[in-house]
Amino acid sequence: xxxxxxxxxxxxxxxxxxxxxxxxxxxxxxxxxxxxxxxxxxxxxxxxxxxxxxxxxxxxxxxxxxxxxxxxxxxxxxxxxxxxxxxxxxxxxxxxxxxxxxxxxxxxxxxxxxxxxxxxxxxxxxxxxxxxxxxxxxxxxxxxxxxxxxxxxxxxxxxxxxxxxxxxxxxxxxxxxxxxxxxxxxxxxxxxxxxxxxxxxxxxxxxxxxxxxxxxxxxxxxxxxxxxxxxxxx
Numbered sequence: 381x382x383x384x385x386x387x388x389x390x391x392x393x394x395x396x397x398x399x400x401x402x403x404x405x406x407x408x409x410x411x412x413x414x415x416x417x418x419x420x421x422x423x424x425x426x427x428x429x430x431x432x433x434x435x436x437x438x439x440x441x442x443x444x445x446x447x448x449x450x451x452x453x454x455x456x457x458x459x460x461x462x463x464x465x466x467x468x469x470x471x472x473x474x475x476x477x478x479x480x481x482x483x484x485x486x487x488x489x490x491x492x493x494x495x496x497x498x499x500x501x502x503x504x505x506x507x508x509x510x511x512x513x514x515x516x517x518x519x520x521x522x523x524x525x526x527x528x529x530x531x532x533x534x535x536x537x538x539x540x541x542x543x544x545x546x547x548x549x550x551x552x553x554x555x556x557x558x559x560x561x562x563x564x565x566x567x568x569x570x571x572x573x574x575x576x577x578x579x580x581x582x583x584x585x586x587x588x589x590x591x592x593x594x595x596x597x598x599x600x601x602x603x604x605x606x607x608x609x610x611x612x613x614x
Contacts, residue, residue: 381512381514381520382514382518383403383406383407383482383484383514383518384481384482385406385407385409385410386409386410387410387480387481387482387512388410388411388412388476388479388480388481388482389407389410389412389413389425389480389481389482389483389484390412390413390473390476390477390480390482390483390484390505390511391407391412391413391414391415391423391425391483391484391485392414392415392416392435392438392439392484392485392486392489393414393416393420393423393484393485393486393516394416394417394418394420394486394488394543394545394604395416395418395420395543395545396414396420396423396516397420397421397422397423398420398545398546398547399516399545399546400516400517400518403484403516403517403518404420404422404423404424407423407424407425408424410424411479412424412425412426413425413426413427413428413473413476414426414427414428415428415430415435415438415465415473416428416429416430417429417430417431417432417433417434417593417605418543418593426476428465428469428473429464430463430464430465431462431463431464431534431537432535432537432541432593432605433492433534433535433537433603433605434462434463434464434534435463435485435489435492435498436492436494436497436498436501436531436532436534437459437462437463437531437534438459438463438465438470439498439501439502439505440454440459440497440501440531441454441456441459441460441463441465441467441470442470442473442474442501442505443501443504443505444456444459445467445470445471445474446474446504446505446508447504454531456470462534463534477505477508477509477511478509480509480511481511481512482511482512482513482514483502483505483506483511483512483513483514484514484515484516485498485502485513485514485515485516486515486516486604487515487516487517487519488516488603488604491601491602491603491604492603493532493535494531494532496526496527496529497528497529497531497532499523499526500523500526500527500528502523502526503523503524503526506523507524535607536607537605537607539561539592539607540558540561540562540592540594540607540608540609540610541592541593541594541605541606541607541608542572542574542577542593542594542595542596542598542605542606542608543593543594543595543596543604543605544596544597544598544599544600544602544604544605544606545595545596545597545598545599545604546597546599547595547596547597548597549584549597550581550597551581551582551583551584551597552570552572552581552582552583552584552594552595552596553584553586553589553594553595553596554583554584554585554586554589554594554595555585555586555589555590555591555592555594556585556587557590557591557592558589558591558592558593558594559583559585561592562583562610564583564610564612565583566583566584566585567582567583567584568582568583568612569581569582569612569613570582570583570610570611570612570613571610571611571612571613571614572596572608572609572610573608573609573611574606574607574608574609575602575603575606575607576600576602576606577598577606577608580613581596593605
């Protein structure tokens with residue numbers, strides 16, 4: 381079953397306007413929220429900013445506030461601090477869920493090390509608020525057989541990071557801050573290395589970007605955020 385245009389959506393998707401323009405367009409006719417470390421200005425959704433790859437902690441925080449007894453072993457102060465979603469924001473999100481019809485999660489989450497717990501928290505929220513579960517390509521899911529395990533520690537993404545997505549060129553698009561931290565200039569030829577990533581490219585300054593996350597055209601399977609090292613191309 382596909383997303384029905386007009387249904388209010390609780391989303392945690394990364395740059396949907398790049399990865400699924402059709403669904404992004406469908407969401408123009410509803411009231412939505414999106415939780416991500418990247419603000420997608422083309423997506424019609426109230427934006428809540430979290431740390432990179434911290435959605436397991438965000439969902440855990442929502443479930444803890446929703447049912448303190450069931451999740452008594454989870455510390456909401458710790459989850460809030462680690463994910464950078466405040467408890468006040470979490471309450472706003474839970475209030476929104478009362479009028480939401482569908483939960484849309486990023487398809488790339490299946491590569492996250494804590495996906496099993498993510499599925500469980502999605503199931504809890506979908507059951508409580510009667511939400512349809514879809515991924516960012518509109519495939520429907522049933523996570524009723526998921527189980528809660530120990531929350532895995534979040535990875536450290538301090539420094540330079542690339543977000544892999546569908547782009548129209550092979551430049552590494554980045555902000556002034558990114559260039560300053562990397563100690564390179566616009567159109568410099570560089571070699572970038574990270575997990576399952578080693579290539580030469582040119583840096584392209586995009587005045588619309590900010591922060592230390594660059595954008596790279598790469599549709600290979602795997603985590604969409606990769607911590608990288610940059611050096612001069614040889």
